[in-house]
Amino acid sequence: MWRMARRDAIDLVGASGLVVFSTLLAANQVVIKLTNGGIGPIFGAGLRSVLALCVLGLWVWFAGRRITGLRAAFWPGLMLGGFFTIEFVMLFLALDLTTVSRASILFYSMPVWLAVVAHFALPNERLSARRVVGLGLAMAGVTWALADPQSLGAGDLRGDLLALGAAFAWMGIALAVRLTRVSKLTAETQLFFQLAVSALALIAVAPLFGPLLRDPTWLHWAGLGFQATFVASLGFLFWLGLMAIYPASDIAAFSFLSPVLAVGMGWLLLDEPVGPGFAGALTLVAVGIVLINLRRKTPAGAA
Structure with missing residues (x-):
């Protein structure tokens, strides 16, 4: 298996990988x-988890990896899978109701809410003056985006609220990974819990949300395959691989790219309205996320 040595800062290879991954995430919203x-x-989200679980199994076999610790972290793992299930129930329904642009700016506001909760729940995650400014800018941007009249006419408040709920569920995943025994599991085992629980739960509840199929064509099945292979399984493992090489704070600073690219793709590919007001709101959110995720470098040898 290809590996790279641990780096102290993002280099060109890492930056290129993060741009590719952010583009994948943005394209995934459109898909x-x-x-x-x-x-x-919901049926599509469940099928995605089933297919991604198969891809994960092939990856584990091909790369000689192992899925371990299932019994030791069973209950935290179920909680992790529960948050993952809720996240994608809300996100898939949100994208069925509102525009990609509005859903993305709300969904990718997750670092904003995580920063607030982490201030109280996680050690060494206190809000500095710079991060408070970032929070203020990002929250102002989200509010501005929701109120933008041109975008509001094409969106749906129900979908907007569901996208925000998906961001909170995503925050739950981040906190579960930091605060429970899940943190001791390998990346493959963490992903297994999320995909296995969501595959069972989403398929089970899918009939409650209307027809399972809506006259699908090969294009819809291809889109499902793209999500399962390049985002929900291999994409996630690729991102965790970057996390093992580069500082987490440097990687987090790139998180503003996904909402920016998603809004651009929604405008370019789906002809969604993105006027000057919405673009200004997106800029505030992006700058706020960068300020929230920036970390002051610690001198070598400092405690």
């Missing part, structure tokens, strides 16, 4: 919306 046109949102 979900398009796939929803032929496959019921």
Whole structure:
């Protein structure tokens, strides 16, 4: 298996990888919306988890990895999978109702809410003056985006609220990984819990959300395959691989790219309205996320 030595800062290879990953995440929002046109949102999310679980199994076998610690972290693992399930119930329904642009700016506001909760729940995550400014800018941007009249006319408040709920569920995943025994598990085992629990739960509840199929074509099935292979399984493992090489704070600073790219793709590919007001709101959110995620470098040898 290909490996790289641990680095102290992002280099060109790491930056290129993060740009590619952010582009994948942004494209995934568009693909979900398009796939929803032929496959019921919750059924599609469940099928995605089933297929991604198969891809994960192939990866574990090919790379000689192991899925271990299932019994030791069973209950925290179920909680992790529960948050993952809730996240994608809300996100897939959100993208069925509102625009990619509005859903993305709300969904990728997760670092904003995580920073607030982490201030009280996590050691060494106190809010500095710079991070408070970032929070203020990002929250102002989210509020501005929701109120933008041009975008509001194309969106749906129900979808907007669901996208925000998905961001909170994503925050729950981040906290579970930091605060429970899940943190001791390998990346493959963490992903197994999320995919296995969500595959069972999403398929089970899918009939409650309307028809499972909406006259799908090969394009809808291809979109589902893209999500399962390049985002929900290999994409996630690729991101965790970057986390093992580069500082987490440097990687987090790139998180502003996904909402920016998603809004751009929504405008370019789906003809969604993105006027000057919405673009200004997006800028505030992006700058705020960068300020929240920046970390002051610690001198070598400092405690």
